[in-house]
Amino acid sequence: IMSQRGFARAAKGHEVDPATLSYKSGDAYLAAARGRSNQLAMFIDSTGRVYSVMAGTLPSARGQGEPLSSRFKPPDGAAFCGTMIGDAEQKYLLASDAGYGFIATLGDLVTRNKAGKAILRVPPGGRAVVPAAVPKDAECLIAAVSNIGRLLMFEMDDLPELAKGKGNKLLNIPTKKYKSGEEQLVAA
Numbered sequence: 001i002m003s004q005r006g007f008a009r010a011a012k013g014h015e016v017d018p019a020t021l022s023y024k025s026g027d028a029y030l031a032a033a034r035g036r037s038n039q040l041a042m043f044i045d046s047t048g049r050v051y052s053v054m055a056g057t058l059p060s061a062r063g064q065g066e067p068l069s070s071r072f073k074p075p076d077g078a079a080f081c082g083t084m085i086g087d088a089e090q091k092y093l094l095a096s097d098a099g100y101g102f103i104a105t106l107g108d109l110v111t112r113n114k115a116g117k118a119i120l121r122v123p124p125g126g127r128a129v130v131p132a133a134v135p136k137d138a139e140c141l142i143a144a145v146s147n148i149g150r151l152l153m154f155e156m157d158d159l160p161e162l163a164k165g166k167g168n169k170l171l172n173i174p175t176k177k178y179k180s181g182e183e184q185l186v187a188a
Contacts, residue, residue, distance in 0.1 A: 035085030048120030102167030
């Protein structure tokens with residue numbers, strides 16, 4: 001479970017609702033991923049760097065968690081944006097708020113470096129979007145949503161599987177609107 005300010009913790013059991021847990025003053029729920037304690041928990045920051053740690057080493061959900069910046073060395077000004085966990089074959093959709101993204105396999109994201117591993121190319125001033133798990137062996141649609149309410153759905157097969165990079169355009173966001181902050185991708 002990860003909060004908006006980058007505090008992480010691990011809860012035991014699948015009946016835990018992360019949105020109802022207590023958070024520090026001014027903090028709130030951001031993202032959660034379900035997995036086992038012997039798997040690697042991975043976190044992505046706003047610059048597109050991925051960090052990994054054993055899920056069993058995270059503090060208990062009974063407390064408020066610990067800041068991820070104490071375990072890792074993100075670039076100055078970077079904020080943690082999402083979390084991922086699963087087997088090495090598990091796939092996740094990684095995207096930037098500029099409207100570009102790709103599908104990555106968790107095995108390709110593993111790193112032991114405290115400085116993380118650059119995976120997603122994010123434009124200057126942009127940030128990564130919360131990663132979404134891709135179902136195994138299932139045909140599915142990808143829905144890309146912008147902050148002004150535009151929605152585009154397309155087949156998952158239209159998106160490439162990459163180890164790192166910028167990816168393909170998920171949603172056509174004009175450069176002028178993106179740079180002015182008028183339109184951004186908020187979820188995929």
